[in-house]
Amino acid sequence: RDARVDRSTISQLLNDDGARLPNAQVVAACAGLLGVSADWLLGLTDRPEPAADLLATSLTLTEAPRALVDNQIFNWHQEAAGYKIRHVPAALPDMLKTRAMLEWEYSPHLGRTTSQAIGASEDRLAFMRESRSDYEIALPMHELTSFARGEGYYRGLPGPVRREQIAHLTRLHEQLYPSLRVYLFDARKLFSSPITVFGPLLAVLYLGRNYVAFRDTERITAFSRHFDALVREASVPARAFPGFLTDL
Template structure:
């Protein structure tokens, strides 16, 4: 069961106090070690405020005191900083019946902007019937796909979350027309899926922003940039996980080029989908 914000704040305070006590530092020294002043540290430790730090501060606390962000936020009982063991690049194989690490990566990037180019439709915007239909084209088990969809949608509904999604506009046109991989999907389900996307991009805006670019003019492989934490490129049943800051920044610049070349901007996405529904029924 997900923690409420107050519970998360209480756990964070207890664990921050624990780090302070075992560090052997006074409060001024501890504050300096995590890059804040004494006043900011006092606020973080105040039982009246129950204030969570900014993502950058949370990351500095984890790095300075060799603990995981998940442990600080009460998402894990394992305090060890696993990221220290990460290489510059890793291959993550998705074996049959195994969960992927997407949910973990989203939690690690809490408070950072996530940039996402899906391999087909955005996971968090898909209805169950389309996930069922799409399973013939994916090697990831269906129950895991549904779990990831629900998990990502829950993440998108968090106030502090921020996600930008870039998608070729032709992908939505093909869905509306029922051609390509969608030719066997009933028209009623295609319409239901488009209406679902239209509703969610409207409801989740502006924290969730959908950009549509012309796939004939610019190309992108499927990828997700999880803030400055990591980037992931999707290759069939494998994820190429990139942990080097320099390469993460390069992929971020690539994503920004997609945004600059967008033919449909986030505030126009719902209207674009409505036009497809009107044209193709």
């Protein structure tokens, strides 16, 4: 009635012989009144939600604060506990850094609260390291070679801090492998933006000041296949990671 469609028209539309199909105006009116999508009414999809609602739930844009472990990232890790988490970081992953490395990196940003901020984050970093999730991390080889030489982003980082960090990475591999697997790829052959795939739940793209999070299966699968390619084409597989560190 609210759609202004008479009963005879409804009867014809519901008739099994399919003699009459609804016009666009009728479909749009019914979809709007019922709060569903026109595609669902026509049997073209199994999802009844309108397109705008689907987009709102499948894609979100959130701020990415300059912090050791911001609340959003930590919440995603908690949500995905028990699933495999696959990560291409923008630099060395915070969860694998020494305290001295974190202090050097975050002191200019955090100022007088550096020690408190690092102390508060250590429990969260420990949770992420010790959760039931398997972690796969893919890094470009030049990230570690630049780190070892103190070049580029790492210029000014004291040698003892760099050597301690490399030794720390070696120990973590010994302690956590195969739950933690680090792959190194050649950035001249492959490229990846910073991304994280939280099992089958969501995939996140890091833009610098924002995260773009996808929850639809198609895009999560696409991100996973991208990570598969990084692993498949890795110049240094996970089992060879300690040897690469030794040669730095």
